[in-house]
Amino acid sequence: MVIRSLDTKKDPYRPKGDDEMVLGPDVPYLSAIGALLYLAQCIILDIAFSVNLLARYSSAPTSRHWTRIKHILRYLRGTADMGLFYSNESTNAPSIVGYADARYLSDPYVGCSQTGSVIHHIRSTCALPVATNTPTILNEDNATCIAQITGGYIKGDKTKHIKSQEIKVRQIRSSDNLENLFTKSFPKCTFQKLMHGIGLRQLCKQLNWSMQNQGEHSRVL
Numbered sequence: 712m713v714i715r716s717l718d719t720k721k722d723p724y725r726p727k728g729d730d731e732m733v734l735g736p737d738v739p740y741l742s743a744i745g746a747l748l749y750l751a752q753c754i755i756l757d758i759a760f761s762v763n764l765l766a767r768y769s770s771a772p773t774s775r776h777w778t779r780i781k782h783i784l785r786y787l788r789g790t791a792d793m794g795l796f797y798s799n800e801s802t803n804a805p806s807i808v809g810y811a812d813a814r815y816l817s818d819p820y821v822g823c824s825q826t827g828s829v830i831h832h833i834r835s836t837c838a839l840p841v842a843t844n845t846p847t848i849l850n851e852d853n854a855t856c857i858a859q860i861t862g863g864y865i866k867g868d869k870t871k872h873i874k875s876q877e878i879k880v881r882q883i884r885s886s887d888n889l890e891n892l893f894t895k896s897f898p899k900c901t902f903q904k905l906m907h908g909i910g911l912r913q914l915c916k917q918l919n920w921s922m923q924n925q926g927e928h929s930r931v932l
Contacts, residue, residue, distance in 0.1 A: 723775060723778075723779060724764045724765070724776075724779065726767075726768060726771070727768065727771045727772075727773050728773075731773045731774075731775070732773065732774070733771050733772065733773065734772045734773060734774065734776075734777060738772075738777055740769070740772040740776070740777060740780065741769055743780050743784075744762070744765060744766050744769055744780070747762045747765075747780070747783060748762055748763075748766060750762075750787075751763070755787065755793075756892070756893075756909060756911070757790075757793075757892065757902075757906050757909075757911060758783055758786070758787070759892075759893050760892065760893050760894065760895070760896065761779070761783055762783065763893075765779055765780060765783075792913050792914055792915055793906075793911050793912065793913060793914070794911065794912065794914045795909075795910045795911060795912075796910055796911075796912040796914060807847040807848070808847070808848045808850070809847065809848065809849045809850065810849075810850045810851075810883075810888050810889045810890040811849060811850070811851055811890055812851065812852060812853070812885075812888050812890045812891060812894065813894070846877055846878060846879045847877060847878045847879070848878075848879055848881055849878050849879065849880050849881065850881050850882075850883045850887075850888060850889075851880055851881070851882060851883070851888075852882065852883055852884060852885040852887075852888045854882055857880050857882050860880055861880055886901075887908075889905055889908045889909050891905060892905040892906070892909065
């Protein structure tokens with residue numbers, strides 16, 4: 712959904728340039744950002760990365776940023792039937808599965824990195840069957856980070872659950888890390904794969920498929 716250029720001068724999400732004008736009060740940029748931030752944090756997870764990028768320029772938005780806001784609004788209109796879908800089919804998966812990662816220098820203009828995480832804990836709260844007495848799985852694609860945490864090089868109250876095996880850190884491929892949806896820009900095919908991974912579906916099609924093929928009742932958010 713978000714396409715960025717490696718050339719910072721051509722990046723559509725770059726800060727205001729010297730030759731650009733700041734939007735006037737007649738353009739509801741701040742109102743749009745506020746509404747989109749609520750959706751990104753609470754309901755529509757797949758727009759989080761692009762909305763967070765645009766929110767950085769709330770103090771000096773330009774027509775270029777406003778154009779990106781309108782792109783997001785058109786995307787929302789075209790995906791109005793998308794939602795989180797969780798099947799009630801029995802599974803041996805742990806009750807809590809997490810994905811964590813960080814992108815180094817995700818904002819090249821101020822030299823900041825960005826972190827993110829995805830936690831799958833909805834099944835038990837929706838009274839769906841889950842495996843019990845299993846450790847929480849935390850997926851990470853950085854081998855050095857995993858070695859430092861599990862080897863005790865990183866110590867603190869936040870890592871004590873890993874030492875006691877309440878949390879098990881597991882290495883996965885970077886392409887399978889669902890957290891990338893919130894810290895990186897991707898082409899359409901990769902973006903759709905990550906959306907599917909966190910549970911986003913076209914609900915009408917998914918429910919029809921479930922009833923026709925399995926006859927199951929599922930929880931939809």
